[in-house]
Amino acid sequence: MAQEQAFLRLVKIMDELREQCPWDKKQTIQTLRQLTIEETFELADAISGEDWKGIKEELGDLLLHMVFYAKIGTEQGHFTMEEVLNGICDKLIARHPHIYGDVKVRDEEEVKSNWEKLKLKEGKRSILGGVPRSLPAMVKAMRLQEKVKQVGFEWEHAGQVWDKVQEEIGELHDAVAFRDAHPDDYNAAREAEEELGDVFFSLVNYARFLKMDAEHALELTNRKFMDRFSRLEAAALSKNRDLNAMSLDEMNDIWEEIKKESRKA
Numbered sequence: 706m707a708q709e710q711a712f713l714r715l716v717k718i719m720d721e722l723r724e725q726c727p728w729d730k731k732q733t734i735q736t737l738r739q740l741t742i743e744e745t746f747e748l749a750d751a752i753s754g755e756d757w758k759g760i761k762e763e764l765g766d767l768l769l770h771m772v773f774y775a776k777i778g779t780e781q782g783h784f785t786m787e788e789v790l791n792g793i794c795d796k797l798i799a800r801h802p803h804i805y806g807d808v809k810v811r812d813e814e815e816v817k818s819n820w821e822k823l824k825l826k827e828g829k830r831s832i833l834g835g836v837p838r839s840l841p842a843m844v845k846a847m848r849l850q851e852k853v854k855q856v857g858f859e860w861e862h863a864g865q866v867w868d869k870v871q872e873e874i875g876e877l878h879d880a881v882a883f884r885d886a887h888p889d890d891y892n893a894a895r896e897a898e899e900e901l902g903d904v905f906f907s908l909v910n911y912a913r914f915l916k917m918d919a920e921h922a923l924e925l926t927n928r929k930f931m932d933r934f935s936r937l938e939a940a941a942l943s944k945n946r947d948l949n950a951m952s953l954d955e956m957n958d959i960w961e962e963i964k965k966e967s968r969k970a
Contacts, residue, residue, distance in 0.1 A: 715768065715769065715772055716772055716786065719769070719772045719773060719776050720776070723776055723780075729773075732773065732777070733777065734774060734777055737770060737773060737774065737777075740770070741767070741770045744763060744766045744767050744770060745767065747759075747763050747766070748760065748763035748764065748766075748767060751763050753921060753924050753925070753928070754928075771789075772786070775789050799823065799827075800819075800820050800823050800824075801816075802819070802823075803816065803819070817851075817855055818855045818856075820855075821852065821855040821856070822855075832852050832853065832855065832856060833849060833852055833853070835852075836848045836849055836852060841920070842905075843905070843909060843919055843920045843923065844920050846905070846906050846909040846910075846919075847909055847912075847913065847918075847919060847920065850909065850910050850913055851913070860910075860914070862914070863911065863914040863915060866907065866910050866911045866914050867911055869907045869910070869911075870904070870907045870908055870911055872907075873900065873903045873904045873906075873907045874904055876900050876903065877897070877900040877901055877903070877904050879900075880893075880896050880897040880899075880900040881897050881900075883896070883897070884896070884897040929967075933960065933963050933964065933967065936963045937956060937959050937960055937963060940959050940962075940963070941956075941959070
């Protein structure tokens with residue numbers, strides 16, 4: 706009951722803001738769109754940092770946005786909050802026949818496979834149809850690979866995927882060499898770029914086989930790099946040195962010291 710009361714409190718506050726607040730009254734689904742994207746990335750940041758206080762706060766912000774969209778949808782006669790909630794409840798029940806029906810499954814992979822088959826029965830034209838075009842490229846690559854896996858379009862083991870990675874790196878090397886030999890050839894430049902994309906795509910696939918999240922792994926490296934470079938800047942400042950006046954070797958010496966300190970921590 707406490708959860709229901711808290712949710713109804715949020716809905717009531719949204720109703721009041723929509724009626725009384727000049728800013729909230731002016732919002733549309735279009736003006737909220739970018740804000741929702743920002744809130745989603747803020748939640749992603751909190752998750753990457755395992756910041757549970759931040760996760761709680763960002764979940765609240767996103768929940769507010771969901772209520773806001775439902776409010777606007779109701780005002781314009783497209784749907785109600787009840788329809789939104791019942792819609793997701795009905796979908797979850799329909800796509801979990803192993804819980805709400807008599808279907809038997811062996812493991813989580815079979816659950817995901819059944820989910821995709823049920824989506825196609827519901828009228829989806831392609832197994833890839835549910836992947837948003839606007840997803841960040843690396844996340845999209847993971848989702849595409851996960852989707853096609855459900856219909857058996859998948860390597861058998863990680864060794865095969867690693868071989869593919871090496872193959873793609875070789876093709877990239879050849880394409881770059883050809884591009885460099887033909888600097889005015891647009892198609893050569895485009896081919897090299899596509900080969901680089903193939904390397905990234907195959908590495909994302911390898912990460913999946915290793916049970917790793919490629920996006921999260923890269924973000925951890927981004928954060929590590931930012932932290933170490935900030936410490937490099939601080940070290941240079943403490944020595945009254947200007948990074949622009951330092952050689953790469955000098956900066957790299959400090960960088961290696963920072964790496965050693967990081968490993969000890």
